[in-house]
Amino acid sequence: MLHHPTLDRLNAMGLAGMARAFDELTANPDAEGLSHPEWLALLLDREWSFRHDRKLAARLRFAKLRHQAAPEDVDYRSSRKLDRGLFARLIAGDWITAHDNLVICGPTGVGKSWLACALGHKACRDDRSVLYQRVPKLFSTLALARGDGRHARFLAKLGSVQLLILDDWGLEPLDAKARHDLLEILEERYGRRSTIITSQLPISSWHEVIGDPTYADAILDRLVHNAHRLDLDGDSMRRARTQPQA
Incomplete structure (x- = not known):
């Protein structure tokens, strides 16, 4: 031979x-x-x-996921009120096919970011495009992009991925440009793509973070009305783990 x-x-x-x-x-x-x-x-x-x-x-x-997380490693034993049945359905990914969103709320340290990254990893395995962004850094990056000609291209990238993960939402109020950018991103994605958003704040407090009532209504309408919800609670898992899960 x-x-x-x-x-x-x-x-x-x-x-x-x-x-x-x-x-x-x-x-x-x-x-x-x-x-x-x-x-x-x-x-x-x-x-x-x-x-x-x-x-x-x-x-x-x-995707640049924040954590090397996978659904197989999810800890269901911790007392953080994670709905195992709902999370199993989210792992299956039909909600992404349907272009639904997911909101994960809960106090710091309960694993919001880790769970979001686990779902992002599974979406990558399912041959979907995924992008992770921390919200505070995202708006700083968009502000810089305005000055060097990358703004429209970056917005298009955020709008086109099949699953966009917006982590640490609500840490600081939005200014006028951030409100506008967020609405543009969500408008492009609404009914076409899926978004995961994690926050320490309950949805009832998001109007205050957004600031402008008109923008707040428009943003929440595109983000929340077709969203699945994971409301977590409990003590920080960082205290019990070497590897952080938030």
Whole structure:
């Protein structure tokens, strides 16, 4: 068998996963008993896995999730009033297909950001585009983008991802430009994309954070009315964990 020329051709065609599998199989004496269809099936399976893993890694790099969280690692034993049935449905992802939103509220340290990132990780695994943003930094970045010509492009990026995670909402009141930017983002996403927002404040306090009543009504209408809600409570999980979950 022309081992090296075959490897060269596979790599030249961009079939890196298949090339690795071919190299391993030819070096494995046990593979001699495989039929041609079994060989082909193994090669194709490795190529598919290689491409899937590479695409997932790219999606996770783009998402910039704050925590390396996964649904399989969620702690349901802690007393933070996490609705296990609802969270299982959120993991399934049908709400993203339906372009619904998710609001996660609760005191600091109960795992709001961690849970949001776990759902973001699952969405990446489901081949969806995800982007994580801390709200205070987001509005600072948008303000800077106005001055260097990136503002429209950045707004388009925020509007186009299939799942946008807005973390730490409500830490400080919005100014006029931040209100306008937030409404533009949500208007672009409403009924087309899904958004997760985490906050220490209950929804009843969000009008005060937004400031302008007209903007507040418009923003909450686009964000909350089609949103699932996780209302968490309890002591900070940071006190009991080496790895923070908030």
